[in-house]
Amino acid sequence: QVRLFESGGGLVQAGGSLRLSCAASGSIFSTRTMGWHRQAPGNQRELVATISPIGSTNYVDSVKGRFTISRDDAKNTLYLQMNSLKPEDTAVYYCYINLPPTYWGQGTQVTVSS
Numbered sequence: 001q002v003r004l005f006e007s008g009g010g011l012v013q014a015g016g017s018l019r020l021s022c023a024a025s026g027s028i029f030s031t032r033t034m035g036w037h038r039q040a041p042g043n044q045r046e047l048v049a050t051i052s053p054i055g056s057t058n059y060v061d062s063v064k065g066r067f068t069i070s071r072d073d074a075k076n077t078l079y080l081q082m083n084s085l086k087p088e089d090t091a092v093y094y095c096y097i098n099l100p101p102t103y104w105g106q107g108t109q110v111t112v113s114s
Contacts (some may be wrong), residue, residue: 035069045100
């Protein structure tokens, strides 16, 4: 069974930066696509970024140029570097891995104050 543990969330002022981490258990981390979703209060969960096993990345338009997804397969860890944060980035951020099935972490809160 795969387990995912997010960390790195917090409160930051607009324009600031945060780096989220997602540590994964299991030995198949390096062969699967992983990514980050986020969910703001009252909103549906939104796909933010994905990264393939070979490092190909995709981003939702609203974070392009500000967020960077990366992975360290040796450490079984996924990252999301978030720069130039905006109040609309406030949400709970979840990492996931698609085996299938899809496994999710517990989420980490990111709050951006104006």
